[in-house]
Amino acid sequence: MTLRVHSTGPLALLQDKGRYGYQSVGVTPGGPMDEHAFDWANKLLDNDLNATQIEITLGQFSCTFYAATSIALTGADMGAKLNGESIYPWQSYVINSGDKLDMGTAKSGLRSYLAVSGGFKVDTVLGSSATVSRDGLGGDDRKGSPLTANRLIRYSVDVSQLSTSFSEPRSRKQVPSRFIPTYDRHINIGVIPSYQYDDFSVVDRERFFSSIYTVTTNIDRMGYRLSGEAIHCQRNNLISEGIALGAIQIPSDGQPIVLMRDRQTIGGYPKIGCVVHADINRLAQCLPGSTVQFYEKELYSAEAELMIQRQFFTSYCS
Known part of the structure; x- marks a missing residue:
């Protein structure tokens, strides 16, 4: 059975955990x-950890489900409504055939995630359904195209929900409040000093960590450009090298x-360090105009x- 997309807003992409093992040939994860x-x-849905979802940027997404299932919404609050009734992120909901989901504009944060029980059924490319438009890989067309209106996306019928009637209350699970982030307009970001860190002067390092930077409008899945106090590397003759998620x-x-999820696999610009994994998630939810300040994070921590x-x-999604 299928979900029909009615509108996608600025950007809606099918994503799993990523396409790994191919960076040596220039394929980003x-x-x-x-x-x-x-x-x-x-x-929330007891899915496999790699089950495919829809990543929705900024909102204005809508769809209709044509088979019973359960869904979960997480990430930014986009004022979602199910059959005209408000629902909230960080929860799961029972779905009946014909139910319609509508999202408004993000109230806080930038990206929301829509999952269905068992995950969306999408053919993979190099072992992954992840949509990377710059590489022309993944997605429902296997060519890296974003979702468009009237697309049909397959998912499996959740037989446990077939007997649920509209008159019965919708059972749901909810993420414990301590795990639900707040998407603030200012965040502190941990950085592991690495790459060419020692090639920046002490003055430039202190300036980098003491300054407040603003998230510009020039942000996408490849990278987040920031604006603030300029710093400069003392070394210019760099050879291109592999780039990790979060490299600065x-x-x-x-x-x-x-550098974010769809980054290039190699690059020759100086890099002062790498953002820790947890703070990549927080940065990914920052709107333009948000501010960030970096602090040093110890590698082993x-x-x-x-x-x-x-x-x-891994323990709870296996």
Whole structure:
């Protein structure tokens, strides 16, 4: 059975956890910009951790479900309504055939995630359904195209919901409040000093960590450009090297660029460090005009936090 897309808003993409093992041939992993929200959507439905979802940017998404299932919404609050009745993110909902979901504009945050029980059924490319438009890979057409109106996306019927009637209350699960982030207009971002960190002067390092940077309008799934105090690397003759998620490039204008899910796989700009994994999720929800301040994060502390997070979801989504 299928979901029919009526409107997609600025951008709606099918995403799983990403396409790994191909960066050596120039294929970027892709995957959800806010992995925290993505993981919780699958957890609410007891899905496989890699189950495909729809990532909705800014809102104005609407669709109709043509088979019984359960859905989960996480991430930004987009004023969602189910059959005209308000529903809220970080919860799961029972769906009947013919139910219609409508989203408004994001009230806070930037991206929302829509998951269905069992995940959307999409053919994979290089082992993943992740949509990476710049590589022309993934999505429902396998060519990296964003979703468009009237697209039909398959999902499996949830037989446990077939007997649920409209007169019965909709059962739901909810993410515990301590795990629900607030999408503030100012965030602090942990950075692991790495790459060419030692090639920045002490003065430039202090300026980088003491300054407040503004998220510009020049942001996308490839990178977030920031504006603030310029810093400069003392070394110019760099050879292109592999780039990790969260790497902070410093181009010639001295303005930081945080590289995101659809980043290029290699690059030759100086990089002062790498944003810790948890804070990539928070940055991905920042609207233009938001402000950020960087602070140094110890490598082993960041690794331990990431291992705990992954173990938590692996234990409950298997």
